[in-house]
Amino acid sequence: MSSPQLPLSVRLDRFQRRFAPYLFVSPFFILFAIFGLFPTLFSIYLSFQAWNPVQGLGTMRFVGVENFAFLLEDPWFWQALGNTFWIAVVSGLPQHLVAIPLAFALVMGVRSLRHPLTAAYFLPFITSAVAVSIVFITIFGTHFGVLNQLIGVLANWPLTAWLFEGIRDQLPINWLGRAPYIKPAISILVFWQFFGFNVVLYSAALMTIPREYYEAAAVDGANLPQRFFYITLPLLRPMIFFAVTLTIIGNLQLFDQPFLLTGGTGGSGQAGLTVAMYLYRTGFEWLDMGTAAAMSWLLFLVIGTATFIHFKFFGRGGLETRE
Amino acid sequence: MQATIPASTTEVRSKRQSRFNGRLTKGLLYLLLIAVALVTLFPFYWMFVSATHTQSDIFSAPPPLWLGDALERNYGSLLERIPFWRNLWNSVYVAVIATVTTLFFCSLGGFGFAMYQFRYKNLLFGLLVITLMIPGLLNIIPYFLIIQFLGWLNQPIALWFPGMASAFGIFLMRQYIASSISRDLMDAARIDGATEFRIYRSIVVPLIKPALGTLGLLTFIGSWNSFMGPLVVLRSREAFTLPLALRTLEGQIQADWGAIMLGTALAVLPLLIIFVFASRQVIEGLTAGSIKG
Numbered sequence: 128m129s130s131p132q133l134p135l136s137v138r139l140d141r142f143q144r145r146f147a148p149y150l151f152v153s154p155f156f157i158l159f160a161i162f163g164l165f166p167t168l169f170s171i172y173l174s175f176q177a178w179n180p181v182q183g184l185g186t187m188r189f190v191g192v193e194n195f196a197f198l199l200e201d202p203w204f205w206q207a208l209g210n211t212f213w214i215a216v217v218s219g220l221p222q223h224l225v226a227i228p229l230a231f232a233l234v235m236g237v238r239s240l241r242h243p244l245t246a247a248y249f250l251p252f253i254t255s256a257v258a259v260s261i262v263f264i265t266i267f268g269t270h271f272g273v274l275n276q277l278i279g280v281l282a283n284w285p286l287t288a289w290l291f292e293g294i295r296d297q298l299p300i301n302w303l304g305r306a307p308y309i310k311p312a313i314s315i316l317v318f319w320q321f322f323g324f325n326v327v328l329y330s331a332a333l334m335t336i337p338r339e340y341y342e343a344a345a346v347d348g349a350n351l352p353q354r355f356f357y358i359t360l361p362l363l364r365p366m367i368f369f370a371v372t373l374t375i376i377g378n379l380q381l382f383d384q385p386f387l388l389t390g391g392t393g394g395s396g397q398a399g400l401t402v403a404m405y406l407y408r409t410g411f412e413w414l415d416m417g418t419a420a421a422m423s424w425l426l427f428l429v430i431g432t433a434t435f436i437h438f439k440f441f442g443r444g445g446l447e448t449r450e
Numbered sequence: 451m452q453a454t455i456p457a458s459t460t461e462v463r464s465k466r467q468s469r470f471n472g473r474l475t476k477g478l479l480y481l482l483l484i485a486v487a488l489v490t491l492f493p494f495y496w497m498f499v500s501a502t503h504t505q506s507d508i509f510s511a512p513p514p515l516w517l518g519d520a521l522e523r524n525y526g527s528l529l530e531r532i533p534f535w536r537n538l539w540n541s542v543y544v545a546v547i548a549t550v551t552t553l554f555f556c557s558l559g560g561f562g563f564a565m566y567q568f569r570y571k572n573l574l575f576g577l578l579v580i581t582l583m584i585p586g587l588l589n590i591i592p593y594f595l596i597i598q599f600l601g602w603l604n605q606p607i608a609l610w611f612p613g614m615a616s617a618f619g620i621f622l623m624r625q626y627i628a629s630s631i632s633r634d635l636m637d638a639a640r641i642d643g644a645t646e647f648r649i650y651r652s653i654v655v656p657l658i659k660p661a662l663g664t665l666g667l668l669t670f671i672g673s674w675n676s677f678m679g680p681l682v683v684l685r686s687r688e689a690f691t692l693p694l695a696l697r698t699l700e701g702q703i704q705a706d707w708g709a710i711m712l713g714t715a716l717a718v719l720p721l722l723i724i725f726v727f728a729s730r731q732v733i734e735g736l737t738a739g740s741i742k743g
Contacts, residue, residue: 140645143645143646143647144640144645144646147562147566147645147646147647148562148566148568148571148646149562149568150562151558151559151561151562151566151646151650152559152562152563152574152620154555154558154559154614154615155555155559155578155615155616155617155620156574156577157615158611158612158613158614158615159581159615159617161596161612162589162593162596162612162613163581163584163589165592165596166589166591166592166593166595166596167584167588167589167592169592169595170588170589170591170592173591173592180595180598229483229486232479232482232483233483236475236476236479236480237479237480237483240480240483240484242729242730243487244483244484244487245733246725246729246733247487247490247491248486248487248490249729249732249733250490250491250494250722250725251490251493252736253671253675253721253725253732253736254494254675254718254721255674255675255677255692255693255717255718255721256675256677256693257675257677257692257693257694257696257697257714257717258497258693258696258714258717258718259493261696261700261710261711261714262493262494262496262497262711262714263493264700265496265500265508265509265707265711266493266496268509270509271508271509271510271511271513272509273496273513276511276512276513319490319493323490324736324737327733327736327737328737331737351475376585380585380586380587382587382678383677383678387697387700390700390701391701403587406587406590406591407590407678407681407682410590410591410594411594411682416591416595419591420591420592423587423588423590423591424588426585426587426588427585427588430585
């Protein structure tokens, strides 16, 4: 063993020991290079070209910033961007406004049923967007949809009639057919599918708040709302920040639900057309890959800007400096 | 002491009062939480109920709220419209292969990052974490072009191959392995002559089964539900996974909503069964992954 020339088996052993970790982590980097890095670089290149993929790579033509210029003057793009933000806010904000009190109630008040209830709220999140969209298409049905029937009952019930004063004469509502109702319908579905995920996030954060804080506050005579506003909310702020970030990034890329609820078209007057859908239609239906690639970069820019603004105002640099 | 006697009777009374109040709030709280759960679950209930009704029953007033007798009819109509079992098989095939390959490559990668010191390790890991933040949509067009270039259009490999060493999975595995495997154990195995891969196979894999279970569930669910990827690369009815098949069903001009709801219910059922048995693991995995990420 102590001979200067090491036997082959020992040298082999040293070799495998040295290179094993590189080998272990390499699959990610190889796949990322092929399916992540290269395509990303290629799509930058593509965004300056006019190209129909059916006609082969040879037909690619350099057009400079024409794709970007076109999109910035394209009313459909701006409308899609407006729709995307509308749905992002209307479906996203209530998710958090509902999820935080629900998580608070779950963690503070309920012990035995906590897990089954959480699981019930969470279930839509793991269900396929296609399945839930199909189910909601029937629920949103105009003449005999469950939602319209429910609204019809509530609008004529003395106790709740006042709530539906404004829309009673609109009944039955054509949720997915008439432009003003498409975005609300999409938002209802998105809210329903994702609020449970936020409940789970907030519950996890609430569990980490020591019970002693609440006990100390109770001794000092703080009631439940006071405890919620003066202990829970401030301590929950990092999680709120994180969860809202996820909502922004996810909602600005919304595709499945609006695509399925509007039959892939965006609905009447493109009222339900999101940027992600417009991108898909441009690239894969109208086969204008250059414009679609440009749009994906514009959307990336929008998501980046929105996230940046969120970080700026609500991140460590914003609210936290007050402490 | 004596002076506090009158005070204590009111104290008792107020305590009883507050206990009653506490119970009342608790009761109301339960009621509210359960009501929200029922509203959340209603669409699932509605899906199963509608699967057993004809189209005209589904859209009737009042809506059917209990199982009907059109299950067989809907099933026949479903099979006439799409190759349902073929589509289900495609979904199972892609999800199983995606899960097995993801578990292998992600645990191996996570092991590499967790237990070894090597050059550029921190740089490489930082790169991996950064890729987690790239919005998925940015890649959809280049993804399609690469798949087309490789000649994988319409083939299941297009769906599981690109994601089998996912950054998310490696990250999840690294966290778990770093906290559950000891370096001493690895050294002991080395003295016994085990190669590094043998250490992975015989020591690491058995010890990280819970994490493998979680990642496996998440991968399976993600693959099962995936819509945009298949939409872009699959072309023929026979190659469709379930979500795509359901979508064509819904897009037919003479749509049969009884059959559509049955197909949807059957597509959701496997995940529902998994969730009933492993909800804790799924919920914890999904949130732990995103909290740490």
